[in-house]
Amino acid sequence: RPHRTELYEEPPPGCWPIVYSPDYNITFMGLEKLHPFDAGKWGKVINFLKEEKLIADDLIVQAREATDEDLLVVHTRRYLNKLKWSFVVATITEIPPVAFLPNFVVQRKVLKPLRTQTGGTIMAGKLAVDRGWAINVGGGFHHCSSDKGGGFCAYADITLAIKFLFERVPGVSRATIIDLDAHQGNGHERDFMDDPRVYIMDAYNRYIYPGDGFAKRAIKRKVELEWGTEDSEYLQKVHTHVEGALNEFKPDIVVYNAGTDILDGDPLGGLAISPQGIVKRDEVVFRAARSRGIPVLMVTSGGYQKRTARIIADSILNLHGLGLLGRGRPACALGSPSLEHMVRDSAKDFSNLSLQ
Numbered sequence: 338r339p340h341r342t343e344l345y346e347e348p349p350p351g352c353w354p355i356v357y358s359p360d361y362n363i364t365f366m367g368l369e370k371l372h373p374f375d376a377g378k379w380g381k382v383i384n385f386l387k388e389e390k391l392i393a394d395d396l397i398v399q400a401r402e403a404t405d406e407d408l409l410v411v412h413t414r415r416y417l418n419k420l421k422w423s424f425v426v427a428t429i430t431e432i433p434p435v436a437f438l439p440n441f442v443v444q445r446k447v448l449k450p451l452r453t454q455t456g457g458t459i460m461a462g463k464l465a466v467d468r469g470w471a472i473n474v475g476g477g478f479h480h481c482s483s484d485k486g487g488g489f490c491a492y493a494d495i496t497l498a499i500k501f502l503f504e505r506v507p508g509v510s511r512a513t514i515i516d517l518d519a520h521q522g523n524g525h526e527r528d529f530m531d532d533p534r535v536y537i538m539d540a541y542n543r544y545i546y547p548g549d550g551f552a553k554r555a556i557k558r559k560v561e562l563e564w565g566t567e568d569s570e571y572l573q574k575v576h577t578h579v580e581g582a583l584n585e586f587k588p589d590i591v592v593y594n595a596g597t598d599i600l601d602g603d604p605l606g607g608l609a610i611s612p613q614g615i616v617k618r619d620e621v622v623f624r625a626a627r628s629r630g631i632p633v634l635m636v637t638s639g640g641y642q643k644r645t646a647r648i649i650a651d652s653i654l655n656l657h658g659l660g661l662l663g664r665g666r667p668a669c670a671l672g673s674p675s676l677e678h679m680v681r682d683s684a685k686d687f688s689n690l691s692l693q
Contacts, residue, residue, distance in 0.1 A: 342407055344459045345505060348398040354464040354471035355392060355653075356457040357383050358400040361475045365446040378646040379454075379475045379637070385650035391657060398464065400457030400473070402449060403492065407459065410504070411496045411528065416484045420448060420491060429486035448491060451478070455494040458636055462498035465590060465634040466506055469627070470662055472653065477594045477638025479522035480547060488520065488546060489639075495592055496528040498634065499535065502590060510534055513588035513631075515579060515622055518596025518638045519606030520545060523552035530555045536586040538578055542566075542607045558582050564607050568614035571599070575618055579625045591626045591633045595619055597640030597648055605641050612648045619652040623661040 363376035375381075386392045408417060419425045423443045427436035435443055454475035464471035478490030486492075495514060502509040514529075516522040516539040526549070529535040540560035553559065560578050562571070583591075597615055598606035610618070619635070626633040637649055656662050 342404075342459075342501075342505075344401055344403065344407060344456055344501070345463050348460075348464070351396065352398050353392055353396050354398065354461065354468040355386075355396075355474065356398045356400050356461045356464065356471065357474040358453050358457065360402070360453040361400070361450055361457070363447060363450045365442075375641065375643055375645065376450075378640065378649075381646035382474050382637070382649045382653075385647060386653060389650070389654055391654060398460060400453050400460060400475075402453045403456040403459060403497070407456065407497070408452075408492060410500050411483050411493050413484045416486075420444075420486075425486075426491065429481075429491050430489055451491045454478075455492040455497060458494035458498045458634070459501050461634050461636070462502045462590065462592075463506060465632040466502065466509060468632075470623070470633050470635075472635045472637075474637060474649075477518065477596065477636035478524065479516060479518060479594050479638060480520070480524045482524040482527040485524075485527075487524075490524060493524050493528060495522070495525045495594065495636065499525075499529075499590070499592060503534065509589040511586070511588045512536070512590050512592060513538065513582060513586060514592045514594065515582065516540070516594040517575065517599070517618060517622070518594050519598040519603065519608055520596070520639060521547055521549060521552065522594060523547045523549035526552035526555035536582065536588065538582040540575060540578065545605065545607055557586070562608060565609045567609050568611055568617075571608070571610055572614060572617055572621065576621050579622055583625055583629055583631065588631060591622075591631050593619075593622050593626075593633055593635045594638045595622075595635050595649075595652075596638035597642075597645040598638075600640065600642060600645060600648065603641050605639070612644070612651070615648050616652045616655050620655060620659065620661065623656050627661055627663065 361379040423440050424436040457473040458476035461471040461473040476494045480488035481490035481493040499512045513536045521541045536557050538558040539556045543561035599608045599610040601609040
């Protein structure tokens with residue numbers, strides 16, 4: 338019998354299904370600067386959206402930290418105990434000096450932000466089902482599986498969100514993961530290896546971390562990209578394979594891992610997509626899901642340049658402007674186009690995408 342969890346309590350009806358907490362941001366004596374990840378990008382995204390008057394603090398859903406009980410829905414007790422060793426956390430987050438810090442400091446300054454983002458993804462799963470869409474401004478820890486972390490990912494938030502939905506939300510029994518981070522999402526792939534309820538599409542640079550051959554067996558639609566892939570080829574492939582994936586398998590939810598490390602110049606991604614290309618990519622995924630009436634949960638995942646926060650914010654503003662964030666809007670945004678209107682226009686709009 339599923340246990341009670343606070344992560345599924347109803348947020349105030351006026352809230353947007355955008356989940357965030359100031360606790361997402363990792364700031365600790367400059368240690369976060371030793372990793373190429375911008376550990377404050379989540380707060381910057383929210384600030385940009387506030388500047389554009391899209392949201393206000395009282396209109397977003399406040400993420401809550403996932404408890405041990407929540408994490409044990411997927412993680413082994415053995416794995417959670419390992420995180421009590423600072424050197425293990427240092428290895429997972431790729432910040433070597435963390436190994437020398439007392440673990441209570443590591444728990445508070447490094448793992449609590451990641452647990453709060455994980456809680457945010459779990460919350461966003463239910464919100465997406467209720468409202469048609471949800472965005473967790475953090476999360477997307479796609480290298481973590483039930484018993485192993487890595488690549489800055491200490492908790493398997495994507496697996497957790499899907500397992501929570503399967504166990505606790507009637508009518509949700511099939512999920513599609515669309516993973517468009519520059520890296521292969523080997524964590525959720527290992528977790529759902531033999532699970533026919535979960536369909537995984539993954540597009541990634543074939544030459545970079547993690548190169549997990551075993552995990553690749555779980556990918557139903559594999560799009561392996563070359564170094565320096567640019568917008569036109571990338572968007573064509575994303576469009577073709579997202580449409581193909583959703584035609585091939587009819588899910589009750591799409592979990593969209595929207596990493597921005599595909600951006601040209603990213604030190605780890607090795608691809609060459611423009612900011613406009615990233616905005617268009619997100620639009621392609623939302624259009625495909627929403628035109629079919631499939632709820633979509635977006636998480637922000639990797640992105641290792643200072644400008645990624647602005648791009649994520651621009652993408653959310655674009656989705657809103659196109660009416661792709663429909664149903665369940667708060668009263669302050671009722672001027673947006675309706676979902677029906679959006680569906681009618683989707684074919685017309687996509688033909689304007691410069692794929693040539």
